[in-house]
Amino acid sequence: MREGSPLSREDPVKAATVASVSTEGDPEGSVRVTLRGVIVALLAPAVATVVAAPVSNTRPEISIAVFMLAVVIAAVAGGLWSGVIAGLLASIIRPVVVEAPLSFRFNDVEDIATGVVFLSVALVVGLLVGQASEERARASRREREARFLGTLSTKLHTGEVPDRVLNEFAEVLMEPFGLSRVQIDASLDGTEVRAVAHAAESAPGGPRTRVQLIAGDAPIGQMIAERPAGGRPFSRDDQLLLEASARQATAALDRARLDARARMAQLDAETNQLRAAMFSSVTHDLKTPLASIKAGVTSLLDPTGHHDERQERELLTTVLEETDRLNRLVGNLLDLARIRAGALTPTRQPAAMDEIVEAVLARMRPRLADHRVTAEIPGDLPDVSVDPVQMDQVLTNLLENAGRHSPAGGEIQVHLLWMNGGVQVRVADEGPGIPADERERVFEAFYRGASHPETSGSGLGLAIARAVIVAHGGRIWIEDSPSGGCVVAFEVPREEERV
């Protein structure tokens, strides 16, 4: 269970949808009596009276037209009720100003008919105007809703893990709906997941509503949305939009679940492939030294055999060498397992790469006694933030490789330099080199190079080196060496990159 963070940070998507789906200032306003409506309803007939007065006795048809215009204006500007009021007023005033000022009466059928026409016009125009504005409001609301659901869909379709989707969803709803709190409880593949988002500061106990989350046909959970105390109650439109949003969320959830499954399947396939390679490789690599060790030791223990001192030493030396080989292999396999488990996390500390390189060279010298090892190591480079033990291991692997691939007496050059705001280490050998099309693949676990499959490495050294360097935010690659052979180079940035 994870809590969604309060909506305090800036978010462009959210900003775009803020308040856009609020149903405040709803379209029914055209039917309600507003202050503006009242003013228009009173003003329009009054103006008509003034305009029509001079001509009303001589040209009654003009006065009728003027009053009619007033009624229409009132209905258009103020809505249905303004029109009706204006119509009533016009019906009463017109006969009065036309015939006998201040004599309050309806003369004849003509006046009554005019009044009825005024009211009918007011009704028709008012209703049409009201409908049109309602239609307009509804259309723009629909557009806003569609836009909201659209952004919601983009927001949710991020290939995230399922519970991230729910958290994201809860947060996205907050501002557009003016919510103080959203809580989603769902059951995903048998696991109960809860996502909660709440506004930074808001009083509890406001209106709330409940929306079911339905995936396919089956309910998988529910969402409770709450507004701050004293907030607007949830309208039917709010409810419908929340339900539509919830449908989107469950769809996104389904996608996320499928994505996760697909990823797992891919990982499984990779793992299986790796496992097959591992079996053939590891079986051979583990059994060979064990066979030598067992043969040597049983030979020494055999009471029927006789070994002179030289033979004895030879057997024991073999046992020792094979033990070392086994030890390195097991170490590499453990590292590989750690990489696969995502447990190869560097423990960084400020360290001087020159010191690490020198220490590794000092330790490796006896093992590289058959080669000429030269080093160019400036002592004044800035510290880098690395795991010294892991760096030691990378260098050891690279030097071991160089030693293995170089002919006896060949030169192994180690260079340390400052490049691109980080430290670069280069290990060059005089071996056969690596063809361009194999330069990526040599970093894969158990890859031993098609051109020289007989070399005795485990095929893990470079894979581990790359995993370590990548974990440090650096990169590792292979170049041609000017002296023939190849250069394995890596770079690590000075500081851990802040994400």
Place this chain on the structure above:
Amino acid sequence: MSRVLVVDDEPQIRRALRTSLEAHGYEVQAVGTGEEAVIGAAESAPELMLLDLGLPDIDGTEVIRRVRGFTELPIIVLSVREAQHDKVAALDAGADDYVTKPFAMEELLARARAAIRRAQPGEPLAPAIRYGALEVDLGRRLVTLDGAPLRLTPTEYQLLEAFATNPGKLLTHQWLLRKVWGQGYGTETTYLRTYVRALRKKLGDDAQAPQLIVTEPGVGYRWIAEGTSEAS
């Protein structure tokens, strides 16, 4: 005959160590738990403890802490390579040295001899020690290389003194910083490296083929030179 307390929960390792150590003239007491280790250290007063960190009952580092509560008996930690950070913790808790499993017996025996020798009481350090061309006279605070006096800063001298008085011992960054700079220090490894580098240069030691100071990346330094004392 020196008595060695071997602490490891693996019977095979105990047997191998017992056989090899006895063949070299040590008297061996082998136990398999941390409790027994603490009791053994207290009751049989061994001259050296070989301690595996992964014990079934108490954490090895905790064993060191408890043992350090009553004795300065030298402790060499036997650990697997994977437990690098446990090693540093063990050293900082008071272990004298560590040997990585699997180890060569001759290496373990050399470390054991050095640890026992350092702990010998009553043998004051010779006032002047010679390491090849280098001579360190701790009594007169005089350092000469090929007979010519070396100019060391006070910090460099203190660092050299810390090394020379702890030959063969793995000195952690934290230990050296506290020893030379004072109790308030412990994490300023950059200082330490700068001074070690300067000291190495003045002493003519090549870090790529060291004769005096060996770097253990991420852990500390070790003074490896065997000194010969001279009558001054």
